[in-house]
Amino acid sequence: LDTLVIGGVKLNVKNTSRVTLQDVANLAMVSKSTVSQYLNERYKYMSVETKQKIKEAIEELNYRPNYLARSLKQKKTSTIGIIVSNVLHRFSTVVSRSIEDYCFANNYHAIICNADDNQVKEKKYIEMLRDKQMDGLIIIGTGENEILYRELLEERYPVVFLDRSVNLEVPNVVSDNIPATMNAINHWIKAGHKNIGIITQPLTASPRVDRQEGYRLAHLEAGLTVKKEYIVATEIENMISEFKKMITLTEIPTAIFLGNDLVLIEIIKAINELNIRVPEDLALMVFDEIPTAAYFKTPLTTIEQPAYEMGQKAASLLLDLIQQKKVEPKKYVFKSKLIIRESSEKVIKTVHI
Amino acid sequence: LDTLVIGGVKLNVKNTSRVTLQDVANLAMVSKSTVSQYLNERYKYMSVETKQKIKEAIEELNYRPNYLARSLKQKKTSTIGIIVSNVLHRFSTVVSRSIEDYCFANNYHAIICNADDNQVKEKKYIEMLRDKQMDGLIIIGTGENEILYRELLEERYPVVFLDRSVNLEVPNVVSDNIPATMNAINHWIKAGHKNIGIITQPLTASPRVDRQEGYRLAHLEAGLTVKKEYIVATEIENMISEFKKMITLTEIPTAIFLGNDLVLIEIIKAINELNIRVPEDLALMVFDEIPTAAYFKTPLTTIEQPAYEMGQKAASLLLDLIQQKKVEPKKYVFKSKLIIRESSEKVIKTVHI
DNA sequence: CTGTTAGCGCTTTCAA
DNA sequence: TTGAAAGCGCTAACAG
Numbered sequence: 001l002d003t004l005v006i007g008g009v010k011l012n013v014k015n016t017s018r019v020t021l022q023d024v025a026n027l028a029m030v031s032k033s034t035v036s037q038y039l040n041e042r043y044k045y046m047s048v049e050t051k052q053k054i055k056e057a058i059e060e061l062n063y064r065p066n067y068l069a070r071s072l073k074q075k076k077t078s079t080i081g082i083i084v085s086n087v088l089h090r091f092s093t094v095v096s097r098s099i100e101d102y103c104f105a106n107n108y109h110a111i112i113c114n115a116d117d118n119q120v121k122e123k124k125y126i127e128m129l130r131d132k133q134m135d136g137l138i139i140i141g142t143g144e145n146e147i148l149y150r151e152l153l154e155e156r157y158p159v160v161f162l163d164r165s166v167n168l169e170v171p172n173v174v175s176d177n178i179p180a181t182m183n184a185i186n187h188w189i190k191a192g193h194k195n196i197g198i199i200t201q202p203l204t205a206s207p208r209v210d211r212q213e214g215y216r217l218a219h220l221e222a223g224l225t226v227k228k229e230y231i232v233a234t235e236i237e238n239m240i241s242e243f244k245k246m247i248t249l250t251e252i253p254t255a256i257f258l259g260n261d262l263v264l265i266e267i268i269k270a271i272n273e274l275n276i277r278v279p280e281d282l283a284l285m286v287f288d289e290i291p292t293a294a295y296f297k298t299p300l301t302t303i304e305q306p307a308y309e310m311g312q313k314a315a316s317l318l319l320d321l322i323q324q325k326k327v328e329p330k331k332y333v334f335k336s337k338l339i340i341r342e343s344s345e346k347v348i349k350t351v352h353i
Numbered sequence: 354l355d356t357l358v359i360g361g362v363k364l365n366v367k368n369t370s371r372v373t374l375q376d377v378a379n380l381a382m383v384s385k386s387t388v389s390q391y392l393n394e395r396y397k398y399m400s401v402e403t404k405q406k407i408k409e410a411i412e413e414l415n416y417r418p419n420y421l422a423r424s425l426k427q428k429k430t431s432t433i434g435i436i437v438s439n440v441l442h443r444f445s446t447v448v449s450r451s452i453e454d455y456c457f458a459n460n461y462h463a464i465i466c467n468a469d470d471n472q473v474k475e476k477k478y479i480e481m482l483r484d485k486q487m488d489g490l491i492i493i494g495t496g497e498n499e500i501l502y503r504e505l506l507e508e509r510y511p512v513v514f515l516d517r518s519v520n521l522e523v524p525n526v527v528s529d530n531i532p533a534t535m536n537a538i539n540h541w542i543k544a545g546h547k548n549i550g551i552i553t554q555p556l557t558a559s560p561r562v563d564r565q566e567g568y569r570l571a572h573l574e575a576g577l578t579v580k581k582e583y584i585v586a587t588e589i590e591n592m593i594s595e596f597k598k599m600i601t602l603t604e605i606p607t608a609i610f611l612g613n614d615l616v617l618i619e620i621i622k623a624i625n626e627l628n629i630r631v632p633e634d635l636a637l638m639v640f641d642e643i644p645t646a647a648y649f650k651t652p653l654t655t656i657e658q659p660a661y662e663m664g665q666k667a668a669s670l671l672l673d674l675i676q677q678k679k680v681e682p683k684k685y686v687f688k689s690k691l692i693i694r695e696s697s698e699k700v701i702k703t704v705h706i
Numbered sequence: 707c708t709g710t711t712a713g714c715g716c717t718t719t720c721a722a
Numbered sequence: 723t724t725g726a727a728a729g730c731g732c733t734a735a736c737a738g
Contacts, residue, residue: 020731031709036733045707067485068430069731072421072714079485087450097440100467104474109481111464114453121457128462131420132432268648292643295621297650373715384725389717398723422715425730 019063028057039065071133079109080318081129083122083139085164085205087114090261091288091307092140095162098311099138106319108135119144130157136318138162143205158321162314165206169329171321173314175305177207177287180336181214182221184257184285184303187338189222192348193255193283197230197246199239199267200259208233211259211287239266247274247282254348255283261290264300279346294341301344305336372416381410392418424486432462433671434482436475436492438517438558440467443614444641444660445493448515451664452491459672461488472497483510489671491515496558511674515667518559522682524674526667528658530560530640533689534567535574537610537638537656540691542575545701546608546636550583550599552592552620553612561586564612564640592619600629607701608636614643617653632699642692652694659687 021039025032030050037046038054057063071077082099084092096112103110113129115122122142129137136158141149143164152159153170165172188196198215200208212233219226230253232242243266246253258264264286271278278284278298286293289304313332320327374392378385383403390399391407410416424430435452437445449465456463466482468475475495482490489511494502496517505512506523518525541549551568553561565586572579583606585595596619599606611617617639624631631637631651639646642657666685673680 022731032731033710033733034708037708040733047707050708064480064484066425066731067481068421068425069714070733072419072425072716072731073733075714077421087446093440093446097467109464109466109485111462113462114450127417128420131417132462133419133421265644268645272648290645291618292621292645292649295625295649296645297648374717375715385716386718386726387724390724393717400723403724419715422730423717425715425732426717428730 019061021063021065023061024054024057024063027061028053030054075133076135077133078107079111079132079134080315080322081125081132081134081137082110082112083125083129083137083141084112084114085122085140085142086117086262087112088262089288090290091163091305094307095140095311095314098308099315102312102315102319108319110315115142117142123148126152135322136160138314138318140164141166141205158318160314160318160321162310163207165331171314171317171327171329172331173310173317173334174206174331175310175334175336177210177336178214178217180303180338181211181257181287182218184287184338185215185218186222187340188255188283188285188344189218189224191346193346194224194348195227195230195251195253195255197232197253197256198259199232199234199243199246199256199263201233201263202235203233207287208259211257215257236262236266239263240270243267243270244274247276253282254346255279255285255344258284258286261286261288264288264290278343283346284343289339293339296343298343299341301341302339303336304339306334310334372414374416374418376414377407377410377416380414381406383407428486429488430486431460432464432485432487433668433675434478434485434487434490435463435465436478436482436490436494437465437467438475438493438495439470439615440465441615442641443643444516444658447660448493448664448667451661452668455665455668455672461672463668468495470495476501479505488675489513491667491671493517494519494558511671513667513671513674515663516558516560518684524667524670524680524682525684526663526670526687527559527684528663528687528689530563530689531567531570533656533691534564534610534640535571537640537691538568538571539575540693541608541636541638541697542571542577544699546699547577547701548580548583548604548606548608550585550606550609551612552585552587552596552599552609552616554586554616555588556586560640561612564610568610589615589619592616593623596620596623597627600627600635606635607699608632608638608697611637611639614639614641617641617643631696636699637696646692647694649696651696654694654697655692656689657692658689663687 021032021035025035034050035054038051080103082096084096086092100110113125115125119142123145126148138160140163141161146166149166149168153168160171160173162173165174185196198212200211203209203212212231216226229246229249232246234242258267276282285301287303289302290300293300293302317327374385374388378388387403388407391404396404433456435449437449439445453463466478468478472495476498479501491513493516494514499519502519502521506521512523514523514525516527518527538549551565553564556562556565565584569579582599582602585599587595611620629635638654640656642655643653646653646655670680
């Protein structure tokens with residue numbers, strides 16, 4: 001305890017790093033509650049002198065309130081948690097930045113956790129965030145903790161799912177994966193492609209399932225058969241070898257659809273190594289826009305999701321939930337956009353016999 | 354309050370969402386402190402039956418401890434804050450992921466905040482993180498809050514600076530910006546370039562200053578004059594127009610060094626639009642590795658920083674500081690690596706008279 | 707208009 | 723081996 005003498009009055013004051021509301025009250029010679037009123041801007045019936053005294057005491061002591069104590073008492077932290085499945089996706093970066101912006105503007109805080117596509121890690125983080133009394137959660141889930149998700153809902157804990165949907169009564173912000181992929185595949189079918197492949201990560205997350213489903217539906221609608229050998233859903237580590245298998249089939253695909261940016265980064269390595277020409281030997285599209293897509297050796301055709309808008313929507317839904325406003329527990333679907341560049345533009349000549 | 358009857362004993366228990374330690378104690382018919390002992394694994398003198406009773410009560414009630422309350426009492430949160438200058442840099446993504454990994458492995462948590470290259474936002478976040486009683490901070494600073502930084506140090510608050518150094522007695526994890534840039538520029542000078550440009554964001558952050566300095570030193574060492582018109586340090590928004598000015602000088606640079614990935618994304622737009630050939634018309638290098646650098650129309654020469662290692666180091670320094678271990682308040686310098694690809698490889702023919 | 711009082715949910719002596 | 727009591731820093735009824 002330091003001793004501070006002001007106007008002849010001697011006061012004990014804790015050292016600067018741990019000034020409390022009590023210290024301010026002592027110095028201003030009012031009670032704790034009055035200082036608390038002041039801090040919470042409940043000036044209704046506060047005299048000008050009291051206000052002034054408190055203000056000076058706060059400055060003098062360089063006082064800052066302890067949010068932990070406040071939150072404990074108020075039973076709210078004004079903080080939300082974000083579980084990101086994998087921070088290395090560009091999509092995740094943009095989404096979490098968007099959510100943070102929304103929170104900042106609304107005096108909330110966001111804490112971002114990277115589940116790293118790992119179910120166990122996701123579970124630990126969800127529990128931790130609850131234990132730290134986050135007011136709510138936005139989850140870009142691994143999709144593999146359904147029991148836990150269900151528990152959260154049963155306890156009426158505010159949660160919004162993003163990107164990856166779950167079959168639960170909860171708001172889901174997603175993009176139109178099925179129609180967007182159908183549209184992309186149709187573009188190729190119209191250009192004459194008959195042997196189209198698709199590569200995604202394992203089908204543990206709904207967007208991957210939906211993209212594969214869109215691929216399938218486009219084929220069915222066009223009356224084309226869906227060939228098992230052209231459909232790969234595997235871990236990043238095995239992707240190159242699976243790709244190599246696909247392009248050594250007797251009937252090689254003329255076009256391949258890539259499930260996301262991480263898939264692209266793998267496949268493009270192999271394409272380069274094997275000197276495959278894009279799109280002459282193989283046409284390519286990627287789900288997810290890449291900032292430099294236009295400057296590739298062959299500019300890349302991509303599907304752009306409105307990531308920023310999706311983040312804003314998810315954040316606003318969550319804050320509404322937290323503030324007990326009425327929120328429909330439905331899917332909020334966002335439209336994504338096919339951006340055609342060279343990599344997909346090979347025309348297949350049809351041979352007439 | 355719900356009523357729960359167990360073994361003929363009637364107990365009042367709060368509804369599931371807010372089970373407290375007191376509820377567990379009631380159900381197990383022991384005192385709060387005994388439960389607390391159990392939670393903190395102080396089993397020393399605890400009877401097997403007590404342990405068992407508590408265990409069952411916790412499961413029965415689905416109890417989870419409130420970290421806020423614990424932190425308030427213990428005066429530590431086991432959480433650190435990360436201030437990132439701009440999440441859109443790939444470097445920041447990798448660094449924060451690295452720090453999070455380190456924390457996860459050490460039972461700490463990291464909360465990431467995006468200062469968005471904005472001094473005011475940075476200040477707000479630093480204050481918020483302190484008010485939330487974070488045990489320490491890793492700052493990739495805007496560099497414009499020196500007074501605040503100094504205050505933190507005076508209060509002996511654990512802080513580590515990363516990427517951007519400050520002239521304070523504090524641990525700084527940085528890469529070798531000056532020699533790395535000199536090395537890169539020397540590569541061009543040896544190839545015969547005499548008119549080399551450099552474009553960075555404004556000189557508010559030390560890496561930008563250092564990269565420009567490395568550029569300058571390489572010129573001085575080689576006895577080449579440094580031309581003002583070849584040095585640009587400006588906001589992203591003005592970058593394209595400044596670049597266009599540079600390439601309409603009477604003596605056009607034959608090579609340009611780009612300060613980071615965000616600069617590249619701007620400049621490459623203009624290069625494409627103006628149909629400038631790289632490296633024939635203009636050689637290019639970028640500070641910062643880009644995952645797809647090898648697959649550009651002209652594969653990009655880059656300088657790769659050991660971002661992951663830097664994150665690990667910063668995190669370990671900070672945890673040491675927090676645990677009162679001795680930490681030298683010096684610069685911890687990491688070596689970056691020049692990765693030569695085509696974009697820089699133009700040989701200038703020297704004309705002999 | 708301001709102070710008293712009683713907690714928020716947990717930890718931690720100290721005593722029994 | 724366990725429990726009682728005090729208190730972390732703050733807020734909010736309620737009195738006065």
